Amino acid sequence: MTLVPWHAEHWARLQARRQRDALPHALLLVGAVGLGKRAFARRFVLGLLCSEPVDGDSCGHCRSCLLFAAGTHPDVISLTFGVRKDGVQRSEIVVDQIRELSARLAMSSQFGGWQVATIDPADAMNAAAANALLKTLEEPAAQTMLILLADAPWRLPQTIRSRCQRIEFHLPATADALAWLQAGHEPDPAAALAAAGGNPGLAQAWAQAGALDRRLEVRKDLAALAAGRGQPLEVVKRWLDNEPAQRLWFAAQAVADEVKARSAQGVGPLASAMDVEALGGWYNAVNRTRESLRGPLRGDLLLIELLAQWH
Incomplete structure (x- = not known):
């Protein structure tokens, strides 16, 4: 899997912690839309669950990788906006969702390894949901990993932020961003990058749209x-x-x-x-x-x- 230049440092640090068996139980990935934090999280989870990883990356062919690709891995939980009883999608993550998540994480991993849960967007949790998550953050089960993704982390309570290892994605150097856009053969990459305020992922999406x-x-x-x-x-x-x-x-x-x-x-x-x-x-x-x-x-x-x- 190709690593974009502005992910390299974060990836290296996380893999070094994995090698030392010192991974945190909760990660908070923050940064502007377009910097690839969701792709980074997916890549990390794939490698964490893979039975034959290479430098932290998944092999792509073991049972775990195949189940993940199919969306049926039993040790992966993805939490996002739920649906109300009337069928309308909620605009926030509510306390019942967090309680169900905590109950599932309290059970043993089906593969005997890590259990991983992502909450995206974590900044959409309402106050009751955030309070319910605190207990899980304070008393994590063994080999459980919570990954919170937030475009607007300031909306999260400080009590949540302080209990997670924060990984913050910043705008890359202009030269790196332009080189990445040019490698993707984007039309007028300099103009697109200027329009997106230096954000290469946003520039790519906007140029194409x-x-x-x-x-x-x-x-x-x-x-x-x-x-x-x-x-x-x-x-x-x-x-x-x-x-x-x-x-x-x-x-x-x-x-x-x-x-x-x-x-x-x-x-x-x-x-x-x-x-x-x-x-x-x-x-x-x-x-x-x-x-x-x-x-x-x-x-x-x-x-x-x-x-x-x-x-």
Whole structure:
């Protein structure tokens, strides 16, 4: 299995601990979406359960590997959003799920080795679920491994975070990220990497999904609104219909570039009438709006208010 460059150090440290028989009972993998923490976790679990691993990597052909690939390994538990009685998927991980997980981990491994449970996204546990998990973290059964994955680890209680070995994935060096994208033959890797804020996994996904066109469209929308040519309601509808959170990310980037251009040249490509201080305030408002889209508030009202301020 190919190791991306920015995983190498974490992988080496984890395998060194495995060689010393000093693996922790709980790992917390954190970092931005696109840096591959879920692929890293899958690779680690595969190697941990494999009967013939090589340098920590799975062989791919033993019974354990075949069962894992089929999704039927009896010592692997994957916990994520459940389904309510009315058939609607939950938006949080609830206490009953954690209690079932703890009861299963208290039983012996069917293969006589490790039992591994992943909780993803761990930051979606509600307060009761997080409290229920504490006992399992404090009193782990022998050869059990809990792997928590979180895009927003600050939403986890400190009591949970402090009881896990944290592995944090950071943005790689630009040269490493570009080399990785170029090896994958991605179109215009430099532009994609800039759009994704230096995140290579996000850059790859966005380049393949046409996000660079959306980025250009967002900048044209903002320039038109600043010049009094566009209609905020029409822009709101288009943004809501197609990747609104991503478009807000691009809007924040555009305003940051506007401020830089103002500082260097006295004028920016968006030609906004706002001064630099007001642009900074709108940049903060864009990021708050993007976060608010995760909640119960109506997205159209959030965007109307935001774009009305810009207009």
